[in-house]
Each structure stands twice: as C-alpha cells, then as structure tokens.
Amino acid sequence: xxxxxxxxxxxxxxxxxxxxxxxxxxxxxxxxxxxxxxxxxxxxxxxxxxxxxxxxxxxxxxxxxxxxxxxxxxxxxxxxxxxxxxxxxxxxxxxxxxxxxxxxxxxxxxxxxxxxxxxxxxxxxxxxxxxxxxxxxxxxxxxxxxxxxxxxxxxxxxxxxxxxxxxxxxxxxxxxxxxxxxxxxxxxxxxxxxxxxxxxxxxxxxxxxxxxxxxxxxxxxxxxxxxxxxxxxxx
Numbered sequence: 001x002x003x004x005x006x007x008x009x010x011x012x013x014x015x016x017x018x019x020x021x022x023x024x025x026x027x028x029x030x031x032x033x034x035x036x037x038x039x040x041x042x043x044x045x046x047x048x049x050x051x052x053x054x055x056x057x058x059x060x061x062x063x064x065x066x067x068x069x070x071x072x073x074x075x076x077x078x079x080x081x082x083x084x085x086x087x088x089x090x091x092x093x094x095x096x097x098x099x100x101x102x103x104x105x106x107x108x109x110x111x112x113x114x115x116x117x118x119x120x121x122x123x124x125x126x127x128x129x130x131x132x133x134x135x136x137x138x139x140x141x142x143x144x145x146x147x148x149x150x151x152x153x154x155x156x157x158x159x160x161x162x163x164x165x166x167x168x169x170x171x172x173x174x175x176x177x178x179x180x181x182x183x184x185x186x187x188x189x190x191x192x193x194x195x196x197x198x199x200x201x202x203x204x205x206x207x208x209x210x211x212x213x214x215x216x217x218x219x220x221x222x223x224x225x226x227x228x229x230x231x232x233x234x235x
Contacts, residue, residue: 015087029078029092031129035099036107052077073097132194132204159199162192
C-alpha cells in the first residue's frame with residue numbers, strides 16, 4: 001500500500017510543510033515520557049499506519065526509516081494524535097529498549113542549568129513507572145540472586161508483611177523528625193507497595209490514574225461517589 005492508499009481525510013487534515021513533512025513527537029504510552037522528535041512524510045505515515053510500527057522520514061538521507069530497524073528498539077504504535085493547529089503529530093508508542101541512539105531512554109536527557117546543559121534525572125513519576133517495570137521483569141529471576149524475586153517467591157503474605165514493616169518504620173521516622181530518615185523510609189515503603197501492586201496484577205499507573213481522577217474533587221464529594229464512610233480523599 002502506498003501513501004495514496006491512506007485515508008485521504010486523515011492526510012488532508014495535516015498541515016504539511018513546504019517539503020511535505022510534519023514534525024512527529026514519540027511518547028511512551030505507558031509512562032507518558034517524551035521519547036524523541038522526528039519528521040514524517042505522507043509515505044512514512046502510511047507505512048506507520050499499515051505496519052503498526054513508527055516509520056519516519058530522514059531529512060539527511062531523504063528516505064524512510066523504521067525506528068529500531070537496526071537496533072531492534074522498535075516503536076509499536078498505540079495511537080496517533082494531531083495537535084490543535086494540525087501541524088504536529090503525536091505518536092503514543094510502546095518503546096522497545098532505549099529510544100535514543102546514545103543508549104538513553106529518551107533523547108531529552110539534558111536539562112538547562114547555570115553552566116549550560118547537564119544530564120537530567122527522569123521526572124519523579126517516571127522513576128516510579130520505571131521501577132514498577134523493573135519489579136515486573138525481576139519477579140521470575142533467581143530468588144537467590146534477586147531481592148524482588150525472593151519477595152515474590154515468599155508469596156503474598158511475605159510481601160504484605162514487608163509493606164506493614166516499612167509503613168511502621170516510616171511512621172517512626174516521621175515522629176522522630178529527621179527529614180532524611182523520613183525520605184529514606186518512605187522510599188522503602190513506596191518500593192514495597194510497588195511490589196505489592198505487581199503481585200496483585202496492578203501497575204503504578206493504575207494508582208496514578210486514580211489520583212488524577214480524584215484531582216480537584218473534595219473529600220466529601222469523593223466519599224459520596226464511593227458510597228463509603230471512611231478513608232475519604234482529603235483535599
């Protein structure tokens with residue numbers, strides 16, 4: 001199928017530049033992380049929709065290129081979006097491996113500081129999401145070699161016991177008034193809560209979506225929506 005076989009209405013809605021190209025931003029669908037920016041032509045867009053994997057247009061080589069065709073770090077298309085002006089595409093993708101040719105997860109790994117540009121830590125939400133993925137990947141590892149696998153090998157009771165222990169230690173740290181100790185114990189608690197979620201077949205994104213749903217909702221309204229009399233959302 002050539003690009004002329006693609007949906008004409010879809011192509012006509014896009015404001016192609018003088019070279020017949022449009023900027024295309026790739027975003028990890030699971031975490032929301034912005035991965036890279038490239039350009040697409042009518043032909044590369046048609047190939048992307050046809051095959052289900054991101055195909056871009058190289059301005060330097062003046063040819064199509066499927067992302068990850070050589071490295072194996074493919075981008076499986078989840079959905080495609082067009083911005084309000086019609087001149088930029090957003091591809092939500094499932095990224096396999098790092099997106100950047102440098103080996104970084106995203107091409108946007110530098111941030112501005114007083115000295116120019118420096119390596120940037122991932123945003124906090126991304127850290128939780130990446131950690132959740134790591135936990136999922138390690139659950140089937142050798143329990144003798146992996147703490148995560150050892151927790152899973154002990155079953156739900158062992159995991160829940162650790163969550164309880166870490167919650168108690170977090171409370172003690174808060175009562176003791178040591179900010180550094182509180183941050184340390186809270187990190188331990190978050191980690192073991194993520195293990196608990198994965199063991200129950202959930203992802204941290206399920207929790208983040210629930211928090212987003214509650215954003216801007218008063219505790220009274222949230223409690224009424226759930227029809228429960230306790231543990232209301234506090235705003």
